[in-house]
Amino acid sequence: VKLQELESGGDAIELCVDRWGAGLTATLSKQVALLRRNARTPIIISIDKSSTGIARDDLSPAKVNNLYFAIVEHALRLAVEYLAVDLSQEQSRVEEAIRTRGNTKIIGQRIFEPSAPETWESEECLSLYFEAEKLGCQLVRFLRVATTREDNAAVAKFTNKVHALSGDHPPVIAYNIGRLGRTSQVFNSILTSVTHPAIEKSSDNQRDPQ
Numbered sequence: 001v002k003l004q005e006l007e008s009g010g011d012a013i014e015l016c017v018d019r020w021g022a023g024l025t026a027t028l029s030k031q032v033a034l035l036r037r038n039a040r041t042p043i044i045i046s047i048d049k050s051s052t053g054i055a056r057d058d059l060s061p062a063k064v065n066n067l068y069f070a071i072v073e074h075a076l077r078l079a080v081e082y083l084a085v086d087l088s089q090e091q092s093r094v095e096e097a098i099r100t101r102g103n104t105k106i107i108g109q110r111i112f113e114p115s116a117p118e119t120w121e122s123e124e125c126l127s128l129y130f131e132a133e134k135l136g137c138q139l140v141r142f143l144r145v146a147t148t149r150e151d152n153a154a155v156a157k158f159t160n161k162v163h164a165l166s167g168d169h170p171p172v173i174a175y176n177i178g179r180l181g182r183t184s185q186v187f188n189s190i191l192t193s194v195t196h197p198a199i200e201k202s203s204d205n206q207r208d209p210q
Helices: 024-038 061-078 091-099 123-135 150-163 179-187
Strands: 013-017 043-047 082-086 105-112 139-145 172-177
Touching: 013 024, 024 043, 024 061, 043 061, 043 105, 061 082, 061 091, 082 091, 091 123, 105 123, 123 139, 123 150, 139 150, 150 172, 150 179, 172 179
Parallel strands: 013 043, 043 082, 082 105, 105 139, 139 172
Antiparallel strands: none
């Protein structure tokens, strides 16, 4: 990505960390500084813990977990406006990140693969939303890899169910990803990911913002 060329009319810019190692602490700090100087919009940091992200090179789960929270801790030190934290990570460390967040707003996040037992219609999905709220997340983001176009109607029903809850609750960001999920991205009203001309794609990743 050509950070110097970034301009944004959106609500925020998301910086996804997909690798970590020696020297990358300084690199992330520099990228955040460039975004603040050039884009002047709130920054979201998220972490790709997939096999093409920080879990590459056949790292053990314990090593990936430690890398993940090393990034979380550095992101909090940088005091970015938003930090997406995977709710499937070790709960005690998630709680610690939320407790020490300072002014950073925590987005409790889950990304559901097609094989995941949780569906938009299942009670488990709503239960995960309540879990994120109980942990103290300021926002909740659920993404699911769409396998049929009917998934777009299903996510709309889920968000309507959350919006119908009485009382105050964290805003929900929920949409499908992949080619079949584009319709749901249009109708999501909060912090939907989109791409930018300054972002260079190295491959046709169907999960990339459109």
